[in-house]
Amino acid sequence: MRILIAAGHVIDPSQAIDGVFDILIKGRKIEGIYPKGKAPKGEIDRVIDARGMYVLPGLVDMHTHLREPGFEHKETIKTGTLAAIKAGFTSVCAMPNTMPVNDSAGITEYILQKAEEEGACAVFPIGAITKGQAGEELTDMDTMRNAGCVAFSDDGFPVEKSLLMRRALEYSKACGVPLIAHSEDLSLSAGGMMNEGLLSQTLGLGGIPNTAEETAVFRDIALSELTGARLHIAHVSTEGSVRIIRAAKSRGVKVTAETCPHYFSITEEAVKGYNTNAKVNPPLRTERDVKAIKEGLRDGAIDVIATDHAPHSKGDKMKEFDLAPSGISGLETALGLSLRLVDEGVLTLTELIRKMTVNPATILSLNKGGLKPGSDADAAIIDLKKSFNVDINQFESKGKNTPFDWWLLKGAVVVTVAGGKVHRW
Ligand code: DOR
Numbered sequence: 360m361r362i363l364i365a366a367g368h369v370i371d372p373s374q375a376i377d378g379v380f381d382i383l384i385k386g387r388k389i390e391g392i393y394p395k396g397k398a399p400k401g402e403i404d405r406v407i408d409a410r411g412m413y414v415l416p417g418l419v420d421m422h423t424h425l426r427e428p429g430f431e432h433k434e435t436i437k438t439g440t441l442a443a444i445k446a447g448f449t450s451v452c453a454m455p456n457t458m459p460v461n462d463s464a465g466i467t468e469y470i471l472q473k474a475e476e477e478g479a480c481a482v483f484p485i486g487a488i489t490k491g492q493a494g495e496e497l498t499d500m501d502t503m504r505n506a507g508c509v510a511f512s513d514d515g516f517p518v519e520k521s522l523l524m525r526r527a528l529e530y531s532k533a534c535g536v537p538l539i540a541h542s543e544d545l546s547l548s549a550g551g552m553m554n555e556g557l558l559s560q561t562l563g564l565g566g567i568p569n570t571a572e573e574t575a576v577f578r579d580i581a582l583s584e585l586t587g588a589r590l591h592i593a594h595v596s597t598e599g600s601v602r603i604i605r606a607a608k609s610r611g612v613k614v615t616a617e618t619c620p621h622y623f624s625i626t627e628e629a630v631k632g633y634n635t636n637a638k639v640n641p642p643l644r645t646e647r648d649v650k651a652i653k654e655g656l657r658d659g660a661i662d663v664i665a666t667d668h669a670p671h672s673k674g675d676k677m678k679e680f681d682l683a684p685s686g687i688s689g690l691e692t693a694l695g696l697s698l699r700l701v702d703e704g705v706l707t708l709t710e711l712i713r714k715m716t717v718n719p720a721t722i723l724s725l726n727k728g729g730l731k732p733g734s735d736a737d738a739a740i741i742d743l744k745k746s747f748n749v750d751i752n753q754f755e756s757k758g759k760n761t762p763f764d765w766w767l768l769k770g771a772v773v774v775t776v777a778g779g780k781v782h783r784w
Contacts, residue, residue, distance in 0.1 A: 361383065361385050363382070363403045364381065365406055365407065367382070368413045368414065369382065369413075373416065373716065374729060381397065383399070384779055387779035389732055389736050405781070415739045416717070416728050417447070417727070417776070419450040420452065420715075420719070421617065421719035421723060422665035423667075423668045425439040425482070427470070428466070432672050433758060436478050438757050439451065441479045443479065445775070445784060448690060449776075450482075450720070450725060452483045454485055456487075456513075460492050462489070467506040467508055470482065481778070484507055486503040486508035487511065488500075489523065492515065494517075500536070514539065517545060521582065528590065529586050537589040537590065540576075540590060542578075543640075544572075548567040548568075552565050552566075552567070554567060555569075558631070562630065567640075569598070569599055571641075573600050580612055583607075594617065594618065594667050595652065597644055617661065618656065618665075619693075622643070624649075624763070625643055626643055629643055629762045633679075635677075635678065635760075636764075639667075653700065667689055669687055670756050671684050673759060686760065687760060688754065691749070691756060692749055695769065696763065696766075698743070699768075699769075702769070717729055740775075740776075741770050741772050748768075
């Protein structure tokens with residue numbers, strides 16, 4: 360099967376491509392990129408007319424909660440990957456806070472097997488740092504890496520014991536994979552439920568100070584510096600974290616960082632009315648933090664935009680604010696929210712796509728995120744002129760928990776090609 364994506368504006372930061380090109384796909388691979396009209400003639404089974412559209416490498420989400428095994432009422436590998444491809448993502452990295460936790464090669468193999476059978480796109484498991492994510496005993500990272508884990512994280516929970524975190528970094532370094540830190544000092548967040556400040560006081564909700572994140576980011580970076588291990592900071596939400604990461608990078612520490620669309624799109628104000636769909640960990644912060652996150656994205660302190668797609672069931676989120684779980688269903692709004700950064704002049708389109716493709720792929724050593732000949736045929740075709748209203752009823756994800764319902768976003772995904780398979784929306 361040969362498919363021609365004709366005359367689209369191709370942006371592929373991995374090979375500094377920004378212009379109108381034809382892309383030829385053969386089977387599951389990219390055959391080549393050619394100047395418009397110059398693709399070799401020969402048998403072509405399908406032509407996708409991409410005139411007036413942007414053609415991007417399939418997006419890579421390095422922070423996704425697929426919930427399977429164990430929480431299939433929230434999401435499954437099938438529904439999560441369907442949500443991904445609808446949103447232009449063709450690679451998702453599955454966080455280990457499932458039930459059982461992905462803390463052994465057997466679970467990793469199960470996830471990969473399920474993804475092979477039912478997944479709509481590539482799934483890369485992230486293994487737990489500690490057994491059961493209990494923060495006491497390290498997992499067998501080497502065996503899990505061999506089974507297919509691309510990184511290790513206790514996401515959802517920090518590794519509280521500093522010596523254990525040190526050993527985890529040493530171990531992950533020996534395994535050649537990065538550690539993804541959920542940096543949070545639980546004694547400072549003290550069971551809080553939203554950002555600490557006037558609003559948390561007014562609402563009578565326990566607050567989580569910025570410092571709960573920043574002291575942990577600082578510790579994790581110090582340990583990365585000590586061990587020389589690669590550290591990736593997940594879901595950065597505060598001004599101070601951006602500053603600490605920027606300073607560490609300037610010293611040459613092997614640290615990278617991600618933020619998520621909700622941390623640069625809305626503030627703690629979204630929690631007003633006790634809106635559990637705006638309850639997320641780390642919490643939504645203030646305008647000042649939002650500004651700093653954007654600056655971090657602009658100057659490179661933050662390398663990646665990840666979704667932290669955290670689907671929860673309606674019943675879970677219908678609970679009172681303090682009982683409802685944290686998390687936002689993020690895949691299906693990620694690109695539209697991120698494209699606002701281009702309109703605002705924070706990032707160029709190329710820089711934005713870099714943070715959603717080649718940067719996460721490079722951090723995790725995935726052979727993804729680009730359209731080089733020979734690479735997997737993963738691409739997203741988007742219409743930047745087309746706006747759409749977010750509509751949870753149209754979500755492929757089981758998780759309808761978003762504070763962005765009915766937002767008007769620009770940049771509709773019209774076609775996703777995942778492993779050579781074409782999905783048109
Ligand atoms: O809000 C969050 N939800 N933050 C996390 O770190 C975990 C995630 C989840 O698994 O629901």
